Amino acid sequence: MTAIACADLEAEAVSAWFGERKVLDRVSLVMPPGSVTALIGPSGCGKSTFLRILNRMHELVPGASLAGAVRLSGVDIYDPGRKLTDARKQIGMVFQKPNPFPAMSIHDNVLAGLKLTGVKASRSEKDALVEECLTKAGLWQEVRDRLRSPGGALSGGQQQRLCIARSLAVRPKVLLMDEPCSALDPTSTRRIEQTIGELAHEVTIVIVTHNMQQAARVSQQCAFFLAEQGTPGVIVESGATKQIFEDPVDQRTADYVHGRFG
Numbered sequence: 001m002t003a004i005a006c007a008d009l010e011a012e013a014v015s016a017w018f019g020e021r022k023v024l025d026r027v028s029l030v031m032p033p034g035s036v037t038a039l040i041g042p043s044g045c046g047k048s049t050f051l052r053i054l055n056r057m058h059e060l061v062p063g064a065s066l067a068g069a070v071r072l073s074g075v076d077i078y079d080p081g082r083k084l085t086d087a088r089k090q091i092g093m094v095f096q097k098p099n100p101f102p103a104m105s106i107h108d109n110v111l112a113g114l115k116l117t118g119v120k121a122s123r124s125e126k127d128a129l130v131e132e133c134l135t136k137a138g139l140w141q142e143v144r145d146r147l148r149s150p151g152g153a154l155s156g157g158q159q160q161r162l163c164i165a166r167s168l169a170v171r172p173k174v175l176l177m178d179e180p181c182s183a184l185d186p187t188s189t190r191r192i193e194q195t196i197g198e199l200a201h202e203v204t205i206v207i208v209t210h211n212m213q214q215a216a217r218v219s220q221q222c223a224f225f226l227a228e229q230g231t232p233g234v235i236v237e238s239g240a241t242k243q244i245f246e247d248p249v250d251q252r253t254a255d256y257v258h259g260r261f262g
């Protein structure tokens with residue numbers, strides 16, 4: 001199997017607006033290679049906006065703007081000389097609700113991103129890639145005998161793993177996950193968490209989660225976001241997950257991770 005090269009992702013002084021309204025204020029965060037970084041914080045503090053800035057999705061919202069820099073292995077993904085599709089190829093995204101193409105086969109779902117990126121491959125190369133990505137996403141054993149069945153026929157948890165496989169097929173360096181388990185039952189959630197653990201050594205993962213136990217289980221680093229009384233979201237504190245949960249510097253972090261607000 002070909003290893004997927006992971007890379008470090010760094011946000012420096014990222015601010016974001018929807019129209020006149022500022023929703024993030026100078027957020028800086030280093031997301032180290034080969035590890036999982038969890039973004040935590042109450043609803044509306046800007047976690048999803050920050051995640052979408054990391055792969056240039058925020059700029060697609062009409063009236064949205066941003067400032068600051070996002071560097072992938074030291075290269076600014078917002079450099080005017082770089083194409084939007086370059087960032088998309090290198091930085092994949094998995095959403096809250098599994099979104100495979102329901103009528104398309106499992107096999108073709110995995111390969112769907114290749115068409116968009118213009119990558120050409122022979123039939124045998126494609127078959128090998130489908131097996132590789134489904135294996136990495138922890139789904140191969142369950143679907144190997146029905147690759148021509150529609151993606152929409154899978155369970156929610158299987159569909160989410162199919163979406164992970166689809167993201168992996170373009171060989172991203174980073175995988176962004178926006179509450180990937182919030183629509184799933186506990187068993188499927190555990191399976192996705194296991195998949196995240198297996199992938200972490202080869203693709204840099206950033207995950208937004210409202211589930212503190214999940215953040216503690218899957219991540220090595222955590223960043224706690226907060227938007228107080230109508231002010232834009234900031235990172236109150238970031239660091240090793242163990243430290244954020246067991247010995248945070250800021251009282252607001254302690255209150256949040258122990259369920260005292262949010």
Ligand SMILES: Nc1ncnc2c1ncn2[C@@H]1O[C@H](COP(=O)(O)OP(=O)(O)OP(=O)(O)O)[C@@H](O)[C@H]1O
Binds near residue numbers: 044
């Ligand atoms: N498309 C949009 N247009 C205008 N405002 C938006 C848009 N998307 C998000 N916002 C606002 O930006 C702020 C940050 O939202 P965001 O979704 O990033 O927060 P979040 O921390 O991810 O919240 P949640 O945990 O509930 O998903 C919120 O005040 C939200 O209302």
